[in-house]
Amino acid sequence: MSDTIERIKCLIIGSGPAGYTAAIYAARADLKPIMYTGMEPGGQLTTTTEVDNFPGYPEGIDGPTMMVQLQQQAERFGTEVRIGMVTSVVFSKEAGGIHKVTVDNTKEIEAEAVIISTGATAKYLGLPSEQKLRGGGVSACAVCDGFFYKGQDVAIVGAGDTAAEEATYLSNICSSVTMLVRKDYMRASKAMQHRVNNTPNLKVLYNTEVDEVLGDQVVEGLRMVNNQTGDKSEISITGLFIAIGHKPNTDIFKDQIDMDETGYIITEGKSTKTNIPGVFASGDVQDKEYRQAVTAAGTGCMAALDAERYLATIETSEEVSA
Numbered sequence: 001m002s003d004t005i006e007r008i009k010c011l012i013i014g015s016g017p018a019g020y021t022a023a024i025y026a027a028r029a030d031l032k033p034i035m036y037t038g039m040e041p042g043g044q045l046t047t048t049t050e051v052d053n054f055p056g057y058p059e060g061i062d063g064p065t066m067m068v069q070l071q072q073q074a075e076r077f078g079t080e081v082r083i084g085m086v087t088s089v090v091f092s093k094e095a096g097g098i099h100k101v102t103v104d105n106t107k108e109i110e111a112e113a114v115i116i117s118t119g120a121t122a123k124y125l126g127l128p129s130e131q132k133l134r135g136g137g138v139s140a141c142a143v144c145d146g147f148f149y150k151g152q153d154v155a156i157v158g159a160g161d162t163a164a165e166e167a168t169y170l171s172n173i174c175s176s177v178t179m180l181v182r183k184d185y186m187r188a189s190k191a192m193q194h195r196v197n198n199t200p201n202l203k204v205l206y207n208t209e210v211d212e213v214l215g216d217q218v219v220e221g222l223r224m225v226n227n228q229t230g231d232k233s234e235i236s237i238t239g240l241f242i243a244i245g246h247k248p249n250t251d252i253f254k255d256q257i258d259m260d261e262t263g264y265i266i267t268e269g270k271s272t273k274t275n276i277p278g279v280f281a282s283g284d285v286q287d288k289e290y291r292q293a294v295t296a297a298g299t300g301c302m303a304a305l306d307a308e309r310y311l312a313t314i315e316t317s318e319e320v321s322a
Contacts, residue, residue: 004108008034010307011101011111012079013086014249016043017293018283019117020070021300022307026115027077029308033115035074036084036103038249042067043119044284045293052147054293066293089114091256095277096314112314113278113307116265117300118249120284120291124242125157129213133240137219142166142241143292146173149239155180155222157210158243164192166243171202178235179204180224213240248285257281264288272303278314280306 010026012019015037026033040046045063052060071081084107090100091114101109122140124130130138139145142156146169155178156167163179164186170177179196184206186193196202207228214221214234221236248263258266258275265281267273272280282303283296 005110006108007098007110008032009111009311010034010113010115011099011109012036012115012117013101014038014043014117014119014283014285015041015071015081016045016067016117016119016283016296017070018119018285018296018300018303019043019115020067020074021297022115022117022282022304023074023079023081023300024070024077025301025304026307027074027079029304031113031304031308031311032078032080034080034082034109036082036086038118039085041083042071044122050148051144051293053144086252089252089256091276091279093276097277099276099278113311114280115272115300115303115307116250116253116274116279116281116285117283117296117303118285119296120246120248120264120288122242123245123247125210125244127210127213129215130210130240130242133213133215133219136217137215137238138213138240138242140242140246141291142170142243145239146170146241149174151175152238153236154178154239154241155235155237156241156243158245159183159185160187160243160245161189161192162245163243164188164196166241167202168192168195168199170241171199174239175201177202178222178237180208180210181206182209182227183207210240246284246288246291248288250285262288272299272306278307278310280310 010031010033012035023033084103087105088102098110099114150173153176154174157180159181167179211223211225223234225232250263265286267286272282280303282299
């Protein structure tokens with residue numbers, strides 16, 4: 001462990017749209033934020049080829065370029081962006097307390113305010129062919145990427161409300177949607193099941209799993225297997241959407257901060273405040289409903305404003321006490 005402990009005003013953990021937006025606002029508020037990027041600088045958008053639904057880009061932009069520009073904007077206002085992984089935290093439960101953070105198991109930092117923007121990771125099937133074609137027709141976000149498959153044949157894997165909602169969303173854009181459900185029933189609510197079953201160009205295949213995603217550079221088809229009979233079949237598609245859930249990147253915060261049963265950080269009302277004074281959460285780490293770049297950026301702004309107000313309140317209290 002390092003002998004030198006660095007003391008800072010505002011620490012931002014994570015570097016996606018939420019983290020960079022928080023950094024822009026925090027830096028402009030003279031909070032002198034320091035950001036640690038984590039193992040995937042830029043977050044999930046670095047795996048997205050085209051971003052067409054973020055305001056201000058009339059011609060669209062690729063995800064990695066967008067993240068570089070957000071970083072440059074944050075740095076222009078004074079954010080110090082560091083490559084590194086926060087490996088442990090000890091949060092103070094007292095208002096005005098100091099939060100202790102360890103980076104890469106070696107460096108110790110003490111922060112007056114912490115903004116958590118570690119995001120979430122989409123769950124995939126784990127097939128080599130699926131991983132090879134991520135960004136080439138395999139996607140974990142129908143709302144993000146469905147537009148690119150307008151008028152085409154696609155498939156979606158999943159059985160819950162999110163899968164059903166994304167399947168019906170795709171049915172409004174694509175010529176046909178094939179939905180693969182691993183069991184002989186859907187987990188989605190009855191209302192969502194009715195919507196799926198009443199959509200003419202949406203076909204549901206039960207007891208069906210992906211055997212292999214077909215295609216060299218882009219998705220060209222899908223080989224499926226019936227897990228009851230072992231029978232295999234193929235269909236021609238240009239896009240495969242995986243809707244089997246997300247895992248919030250919150251493992252290091254367990255037993256330190258309030259979370260729901262699936263690991264998403266719980267925030268107070270419409271704010272980004274957590275149950276720990278001076279610790280705020282923004283982006284997909286606390287949002288399992290929308291999971292969009294623009295909503296993540298919005299909560300990043302909120303987190304910085306919440307942090308600024310918190311620190312101002314603490315400073316005022318200290319002045320009164322003095």
